[in-house]
Amino acid sequence: MTDLLLRDARLPDGAGPVDIAVAGGRIAAIGRPGAGPSGAAAVIDCAGDAVIPGLVEPHLHLDKAMLDAEAPPSDGTLADAIAVTGRLKAAFTRESVRARAGRVLEQAVGHGTTLIRAQPDVDPIVGLTGFEAMLDLRAAYADLVDLQIVAFPQEGLLRAPGTEDLLVEALRQGADVVGGCSYQEATTEDCRAHVDRVFALAERFGVPVDIHADLADDTADPRFALAGHIADRTRAHGMGGHVTVGHMTSLASLAPDTRKRVLGELADAGVAVVVLPMTDMHLGGRHDEANVRRGIAPVSDLLDAGVRTGLSSNNVRNAFTPYGVADVLDVALFLAQTSHLASPHDLARLVAMVTDDAAAIVGHGDRHGLRVGAEADLVVLAAPSATEALLSRAHRRAVVKRGRVVATTEHTVQLHRGR
Ligand SMILES: [Zn+2]
Missing domain, CATH: 3.20.20.140 (Metal-dependent hydrolases)
Structure with a gap:
């Protein structure tokens, strides 16, 4: 059973797209979009944005x-x-x-x-x-x-x-x-x-x-x-x-x-x-x-x-x-x-x-990272790669701790033209 699916994500270097499946608080699979098991309990549509480790x-x-x-x-x-x-x-x-x-x-x-x-x-x-x-x-x-x-x-x-x-x-x-x-x-x-x-x-x-x-x-x-x-x-x-x-x-x-x-x-x-x-x-x-x-x-x-x-x-x-x-x-x-x-x-x-x-x-190297088996501590960036997020100060769309979404941020800018 997939507890959480991060759909249509990019890897930190911008490669992808991939789906990231989370089960039991860990990363269960990283693969082609749509290739994994269906029926996740929760889904985040990353819409081409990058996911990095916590x-x-x-x-x-x-x-x-x-x-x-x-x-x-x-x-x-x-x-x-x-x-x-x-x-x-x-x-x-x-x-x-x-x-x-x-x-x-x-x-x-x-x-x-x-x-x-x-x-x-x-x-x-x-x-x-x-x-x-x-x-x-x-x-x-x-x-x-x-x-x-x-x-x-x-x-x-x-x-x-x-x-x-x-x-x-x-x-x-x-x-x-x-x-x-x-x-x-x-x-x-x-x-x-x-x-x-x-x-x-x-x-x-x-x-x-x-x-x-x-x-x-x-x-x-x-x-x-x-x-x-x-x-x-x-x-x-x-x-x-x-x-x-x-x-x-x-x-x-x-x-x-x-x-x-x-x-x-x-x-x-x-x-x-x-x-x-x-x-x-x-x-x-x-x-x-x-x-x-x-x-x-x-x-x-x-x-x-x-x-x-x-x-x-x-x-x-x-x-x-x-x-x-x-x-x-x-x-x-x-x-x-x-x-x-x-x-x-x-x-x-x-x-x-x-x-x-x-x-x-800090001694957590064995359980951290964007790889199958690691704890699902993940961040969905509002940018298509990690370095783009770094340079553009992109906000963090969602934060996942041990497979559970613990924070979300939305950021909207609207221009109001005079004509
Ligand atoms: Zn100090």
Whole structure:
């Protein structure tokens, strides 16, 4: 029995048309129109529009979203964003986090996101409040979106005593991933110790690692040159494929030979990189008086080096990122515009980064994708190919989660001529 039939669809690259049959929450068949079994319980007429796998946000601070109305950003630096948000989060309640984060989750689902790795702060300022709100949302929105939860020590470990005990408690209560924020520590030695402690927790609880490694314009400060150390630790713990680093903006400043060597180390060790262009470009280059740096990790070089690379919104409407609507396809377009990515090959790679590659980064590669047997997490685009949707900011006609339609959008423009 076919539960849902997506009729007259195109594949992400525009090939087709095809019919996509869904049964038992999985993709049962992809074939010529009309060739499959008849009598589906529900039908979406794609009318020649493309279907892509569900979008994935591998790095999203839901707990800190939508704070811009409470305190607008001041000088636009990373230190200021942390300080402004630190003051606000002292007053967070489980209910207030749930309300703001829930609004963003609903936006994300409407845009086609079916899987999110959330990064709630866990530290002595906010305690477990943000994390517990994520547990609530994971259960409340389970029919719409999968939510992975990272226990994220935004304020550091050595600099913020008590944080490690809170991380342990979050991992005991069901955090899926242990986070890190090494750039917060005071010395290079402490940054390395921070990374080492995060890996020790990962081993103890059998969970993946996701570290905010650096968010710097360059590596003049040796605290922000940790890629080699993280690659070493990944190899030492046998965790290749289970370690992700976010931001890593300083990689863009490395001279070509050094960059090639460092990216090779990340690729060999199996460390993935998630680029967060809206935040990185907003906070980066703040001390440059001329030729302001873009502050975005070198995406083409990462991909060419064989580093698994994703991208994500990071923040939505707060001091770290005063923009955004939780639409990761829109973030992909921003990355295209800011990283010299324009060829058909580049645009196809960007679409992969927000679907299949991001799913693999968060450990869902085996069940995600537009292929028979995969979970039926699908998006019907209002465009005949994925790259056309990327370039034209096409809306998402329908979003399917485990075989069920969970969101639909209609968009109509009418011109009213004067004669
Ligand atoms: Zn982040």
